[in-house]
Amino acid sequence: MTWQVAVDGPLLGLDRWARHVTRESRHDLHSTLLDHAGQALSDLGSAVPAIPVLLTGGALAAWRSRRAGAPRWWLPAAVSALTAGLIPLLVVPAKALFGRPGPLGLPLTPDQLGWYPSGHTATATLSYGVAAVLVARTVGGPARRRLHAAGALLPAGVGLGLVWSDYHWLLDVVASWCLGGLVLWALARRLPRAHRPPRDRRDARNRPRALR
Template sequence: MAVPFASPTAADRDILRWLAAHRGAGWTTLAKALMDLGLSVVFLGLALLAALLTALVVRRLRPVIAAAGGAAVVSVVASQALKHLIARPRPDAALALVHAGGYSMPSTDAALVAGLTAAAVLAARCTDRRCPRTLAAGAAALNLLTGSALVYLGVHWTTDVLAGWLLGGAVGTTVGALVRRRTPTARP
């Protein structure tokens, strides 16, 4: 029995071929730097430490940090399970600037960022009217930057990133809404 989505679409191939033909040194350097930052154990450790210290010091941010962390973990675990179920191969080596192992759909990085940002935006209790829009715009920009870099580098097909966003967004929305519902609103 064939698993749906096991093969990349014609649009996936066309997009990656177009990107491969139009890559520039500046964009390549930026995309590789973003990928290296996301894979850096030191950076991830410092980010985790900063989140934990912030949660200790700023009590009202604890639900946001807990929601974002929980959604990130669930998104990664779910995306890894789906990757093995779907077993879609990564883009052809001739089209890729960076070679990654394993399967490609859904993108774990896209799911992680989408889950983390969706949960954080929903769990946040803003006092300023512009705050929710600002958080949502920042989350959207971070997701677009991450997904674009993954496809640009040839690590993922476009539909891998879209599937990662859908998965992470669903997880993040669920976790963020649950945390928000259980968190009492602050008194003025």
């Protein structure tokens, strides 16, 4: 995708097709509710509320890890803070390098960055995704699955809201999903789980008092 954006390749026809279909759908449906929903979803990719959610998720995961006796209980808080600093480092240089105009086709002004990749989508993918991964590693079962689902659905909603509202090309959004997905995949592989007490100690606590 990045290569195609750089050389104005034929894959960009997908962007034009997606924009045409979206504009036709908006015109045919003429739904104020959908327009407001698209705007609200787009706003979820702003630094506020995404970054506070990221930092709160890191703090919560650190607190739960400390309660569980993890030796590096502070690691989730550090990861969330580093992620908050990583987001602009991943997005801003690429925007400046490619300088891609937005869907409206207006030329960039000297103080503007390009539209590729989508900063709101990257912020949402990394903020909500990392927060979900960090907290999910301190819980189990259905709660973990719900957190993973939320970490995937929120960035998906942000990206779709941006395309629906004509703020971004489709490939701008997909590129940020891919970028954020790579970071989340690496984090999920490297981050240790919260410490759990040894099995025999857990079993002893769960045994009826009369059998101890």
